[in-house]
Amino acid sequence: PGTKEAGGGAPPPLSLKGSTPAASRAPARGGGRGPNSSRQQSRVIEYARLVTFEPGEHLASVSHSAPLLMRLGAAVEKADYALATRLRPADVSVAGARRLTWDLANANEAVANLPYVPDDADRALAATYLSRFAALSRARSRLPRQVVHGDLNDYNILVARPALEAKAHADAAASAGITVLDFGDIVLSARVYNLAVCLAYVCHPRSS
Numbered sequence: 001p002g003t004k005e006a007g008g009g010a011p012p013p014l015s016l017k018g019s020t021p022a023a024s025r026a027p028a029r030g031g032g033r034g035p036n037s038s039r040q041q042s043r044v045i046e047y048a049r050l051v052t053f054e055p056g057e058h059l060a061s062v063s064h065s066a067p068l069l070m071r072l073g074a075a076v077e078k079a080d081y082a083l084a085t086r087l088r089p090a091d092v093s094v095a096g097a098r099r100l101t102w103d104l105a106n107a108n109e110a111v112a113n114l115p116y117v118p119d120d121a122d123r124a125l126a127a128t129y130l131s132r133f134a135a136l137s138r139a140r141s142r143l144p145r146q147v148v149h150g151d152l153n154d155y156n157i158l159v160a161r162p163a164l165e166a167k168a169h170a171d172a173a174a175s176a177g178i179t180v181l182d183f184g185d186i187v188l189s190a191r192v193y194n195l196a197v198c199l200a201y202v203c204h205p206r207s208s
Contacts (some may be wrong), residue, residue: 054179056158064202068164068177075175076152076198080191084146095147096188103150104193108134143190149183152198156182 062068087095101109111130117123133140149156157180164177 054158054160054181056160056177056179058155059157059159059201060154062159062161068159069202071164071175071178072157072198072202075157075178075180076195078175079149079180080146080194083148083186084191087147092147092188095186098187100150100185100187102185103187103189104196105140105189140190143192145188146191147186147188148191148194149180149185150187150189150194150197151182151185152180152194152201154201156180157198 059072099106108130110126114123114127114130117126157178160177160179162177
C-alpha cells in the first residue's frame with residue numbers, strides 16, 4: 001500500500017479474484033504440490049494496490065537542506081491530517097486493534113533487549129532514555145491519538161529534487177517534491193510519535 005503524494009488518498013485495492021488458489025501453494029500429501037493436495041478446496045482472495053509512479057530519491061541519499069526539511073515537515077503534517085480525516089471508522093478500528101513492536105507507544109518493550117546490546121556505553125545510553133520514557137507514562141497517556149503512518153524512516157520518503165528546487169523560494173512551506181510511501185504499518189497511536197520517528201531518522205547519524 002502507498003499513496004501518490006503525502007496527504008493524498010490511497011488508491012482502492014484491486015481484487016485478484018483469479019489469483020492462484022492457496023492449494024497450489026500448499027504442499028500436497030507426500031511433499032508435492034498439485035491437485036492432490038489436501039487443501040485443494042482452500043482458496044484466498046488477494047489484493048494489490050496500483051500506485052502512480054513517483055520519481056525521486058530516498059531521503060537517506062540526499063543532503064538535508066533547510067528548504068527540504070521544511071517541505072518534509074509539511075508533508076508529515078499533510079499525511080497526519082489525511083489519516084485523521086479520510087479513513088473510514090472500520091479502518092480506524094483495524095488500526096486500533098494492531099499491536100506493533102515498533103509503535104513508539106510500546107518502546108518500553110525494548111528494555112528486554114538491552115542485554116543484547118554489546119557496547120556498554122550504548123546499552124547505558126539506551127537504558128537511560130527508556131527509563132525517562134517510562135517515567136512519562138502518565139503524560140503520554142494524555143497525548144492526542146489518531147491513526148499514524150508510524151514508520152517514516154528515510155527510505156519511506158522520496159525527494160524529487162526538480163520539484164523541490166523549482167518552488168523552494170516561492171513556497172518553502174509546501175510539501176511539493178516530497179512523497180510518503182508504505183502505509184502498510186499504520187497504527188492508532190499518539191500523533192506526535194509519527195513526527196518523533198521521522199526526526200530520529202533525520203538526525204541520525206548526524207552530530208548537529
